[in-house]
Amino acid sequence: MGPLFSNVSPQIRAILQDQQAQPLTLRQGQVMLGKIKELLPNNVAVVQFGHHQITAKLEVPISVDQAYLFEVLSTGELPQLSVVSQSMSNVSIAEQIQLILAKLNLSPTLENRQFVQELLTNEIPVRQADLKQALEIFKNNQTPETKELLIHLLKRQLPITEMTLNAVKAVQSNQSINSQMIDLYQVLEQQPSSSVSANQLIDVLAQLINDEAISGQPTPLTNQQILTLSSLLQQANISGADEGRVLQANQSIESSASGNQTTELNITNEVVQRMEAQLALTDKQLFQFKKVLTQIQHQAQFPSPRSIEQLEMLLKNTTVTHKLIQHLPSQAVESLENFISQPNQANLTEWIEPLTNLINLQLPSENKDQIYNLLTRLDRANPELFPIKDQFIIHVKNYLLNAGLDYEYQIANEDQQGTNQTGSLKQLILQSFTDQSVGGREAEQLLNHLTGQQLTLINETANFLHLSTSIPGLFGQEDIEIEFYSRKDESEKIDSDYCRIAFYLELDQLKTTMIDMNVQNRVVHLTVYNDQDLSDLLNQFKPLLKQGLARFNYHLSTTSYKPFPDKRTDFAIKPESQATSIQSSRLDVRI
Structure with missing residues (x-):
């Protein structure tokens, strides 16, 4: 995401944490500094790691109030720790870093010492293999950006590889995924291939990209495609008693729809009504x-x-x-x-x-990737057909279902669930590399961006969820960037009563626009940031927005306009909340 949006994110996250410390996640093989707070029977102790406390079983007797270098031997309800070094309470930070590097068999160069010191400062536990790999990558590219990204990967406990680094770098770049898809589409069009996967890739790109960006005008659905959409909506999730009725209805439509514009319009109206009846149930x-x-x-x-x-x-x-x-x-x-x-x-x-x-009337889970693809194309050809709310939902779901962001998950679960996500964008790019039918810089860049979205899409803890992604082509040729923060409810699902959503938009008329929607106990506070004064426009549409939110049992409390600050790097939402959030993050959490 762009620099403006990434500066907003920590502030929103800090506000939503709201006196809830983030638990420390342990992984086997991690090495970290800790201090003994309390000794319990059977070699069990309470160990302080930075701002966190855990109760763990130790291999050897140790002393209270002494600091040691620990290695995680096993995780679970009662983690098991190994003491790597003797007491380090009277050892300087520089000496501690030297001992850690020696334990990991790493050279104590200035770059390595500074890298490890930053990990200690940020209280990031790491595994020996991960730290070695990170320092090896950093050795070949000692830039501040590489260092920052590597520390980010270690903190998120993501795989430390060149591919992962390039993927996260791609998704944090300023180049939109929509423009990357257009670039690849144009390359494929200029270099036609007889490969089936390459031709399928062109088709999928054309479906995900706004048609106007390619041909200058949207491509309407054919009569057969509308019939296919109608059939998909009717066939799934029906009882045995309804199958004969649906089959008879489909046969009747097919026999009478050829060249019949009235029947096509009736089917289209049925689709619109079906969308309006959606409840967004799981x-x-x-x-x-x-x-x-x-x-x-x-x-x-x-x-x-x-x-x-x-x-x-x-x-x-x-x-x-x-x-x-x-x-x-x-x-x-x-x-x-x-x-x-x-x-x-x-x-x-x-x-x-x-x-x-x-x-x-609820949309079936079967074939939903094809359903939302056809709905997106229907919406683009008929922009007045669906309400704005439905247009947004249709477009977002089409991208999330057909881009292949869950491609590896589908492969892993194919045997158990009997599913196979065929024809997704990521799958076809990978297949085209295997077939050697298409390659080049454009395909690799797009693949890295998709993988980066997968790695950074969701950041989840025991009581908190953060979603960050870009959706291409919803408004012209620009991406829409979304950040979503929410507590979890009692069932560990998104708590729709308490959440915060930020939209970062590039619009034709309003240009750069930031929308911050804060929800507290289903009361909505909306703030719009723009270089133009939008106060009158907000007041004009406030009654309509209030009415729309009320339909979903949300109450609109305030709407306000704020200009962007002169220095975009200083952009922050409610910075006064930082002190509270920082103080609350120091609460101890016992695992």
Whole structure:
């Protein structure tokens, strides 16, 4: 991401940590300095590592209040540590660094000593093999940027390789992924290949890039592609009793749609209505609703107490309930609220059928990569078809599903799940290298950027989640950069009541724009940064924004405009919160 956005991120992260210290993650083979705080029976001790405390089992007896160099032998509920050196309490930092390098069999050069000192200063535990590899890479490229990236990889516990370094460097560069895709597309077009993978790669790039960036105008869906989209939406996640009806409907559409613009329009309208009915439920929630509603349907007029209890449990999720209320008829909503306050068979009558119909309209998990690709192309050809909200969701999901950011995960889980992500952008680039059908600098740069996005997409701890990514081609030829921070709820999922989202945009009319949306207990505070005074524009659209957020049970509290500071490197959101966050980060965490 660009320098402006990376300067914003630490401030947002500091605000959201909010008196929650980040736990120390141990890995086998790590070496780090620690101080004994308390001795327990059976060679167990409480060890202080920087601002963190862990309870661990030690190999040999040691003394309280003494510092030692430890190596992690094993992790788990009770980690096991080995004492590498004798007490280092009276040893200077320089001598400690010398001992560490000697233990790791590394040369005590000035560069190596400075590198290790920075790790100690930032309290970053490292493994011997990782530190050796990092110093070897740094030896061949002793630039501040390389050093910073290597320390970042060690802190994130990412693989220390040239490939990983290049990948993270690519995603932190100022070159947008959209422009890189366009560059590769143009190279492939100029050097046509008979290779199947190369031709597939051209097609996938054309699907992910905004058509106007290639041909100057969007390419409309063919009649057959609209039929395919309609069929994909109807075929998956249906009960056996519905299969005959759906097959008959599809055959009827196919027989009458050839050259029939009215039928094509009807199908398009059905797709739009389907999108408007989406609840953004997880696959697990959708499965649970389908299961209990099917049970209630089979039990006809006499649903079992068990089924009513299961339905009651699903509706205890207030976020899900609010989504249902937005899409159900008013009469059904009233009956649903009666059921929530008093779950029984009598309060099922008015809303169980509308709910079943609504759940059956949810997009299937099968073939969703193809579904969202077709929806994106439909949206580009008909920009007035979908509301802005749906346009954003369609485009983001299309990229995340078809770029191949989960390609390795799909391979690892293919045998267990029977899935195979064919035709993703990353897969086809790798395949083209294997076939030697296309290569060059453009393909390598794009591959590095995709890999870098995979490595930096999610940073997760026990109680905190940070997502950072770029989505290409949503607004013209520029990327939209998104940073998302959230606590986790009791089920370790994203807590939508408390989160913060930052958008960094390059817009045709407004130019560079930063949007900071802070959510506290579902109360939204919105701040827009721009070099133009947007106060009047914000006031004009505030009622519409407030109404839209209210539909999702969020309350818009404030909207404000702020200009960018003169020095972009000084850009920060609410810097006054830093002192609190720094102080809170020093709280001890016992593992």
